[in-house]
Amino acid sequence: MIDRFEQKFIPEPNSGCWLWTAATDEHGYGRFRIGSKIDGTRRTAIAPRVSWSIYKGKIPEATNVLHSCDNPYCVNPDHLFLGTQNDNMKDCSAKGRTSKGDRHSLIQKSHIPTGKDHWRYGQPGNNPGEKHWAARLSADDVRAIRADARTCEQIAKEYQVSFQQVARIKNRERWAHVK
Structure with a gap:
């Protein structure tokens, strides 16, 4: 074991x-x-x-x-x-x-802001991109991935991430804040 x-x-x-x-x-x-x-x-x-x-x-x-x-x-x-x-x-x-103040209020889920409008956006523990403690890529890597014409599998091997992650980056489902 x-x-x-x-x-x-x-x-x-x-x-x-x-x-x-x-x-x-x-x-x-x-x-x-x-x-x-x-x-x-x-x-x-x-x-x-x-x-x-x-x-x-x-x-x-x-x-x-x-x-x-x-x-x-x-x-x-x-x-x-x-x-x-x-x-x-x-x-x-x-x-x-812990939850504090307004963050702990009872709000209907449909009214909870998401993305950049969410109260935790950019706060420690919820950092997008390379600010996140487990980030494997930099903003420059993301720009290079988006510009790369090779298959997602080939790119993924080079950057040591999954091909699904590469596809999400190319489709701007991940790292959307990087232009």
Whole structure:
């Protein structure tokens, strides 16, 4: 299991994070299958919890695994710590990641602004393009991709991104802010 787990992340040298490259949930937390199909113990677990279990030991009941780096993709056990749900909420509040004021008001979904009109546009954690912490491309790369006449697959290989991402860039579904 350890070998399989270690194939699913890459160390990021600047932050020290071990970035999960396999399946994730809707919040960006890694998902890792554990147990056996044969004996019926097979299930999907949250990758930071698996990391803690492998490298640090057992997680007590009703205990969360929290990130000191605030990066849901990170599975580096040195960036993880144990805490209660209350500790998690205090950590979240101390780091300015809770709903506040008008942002928490009850608004019909059809009236929620999107894109550049959305209240989080350009704020930390919601930065478009190369300002995003996980960006693989620069604005110059995007301009070069759009001008490139090769197939999406060929371009994707060169820039080490998926061909779907290249197609979205060319169609201005991604990196739309780059002219």
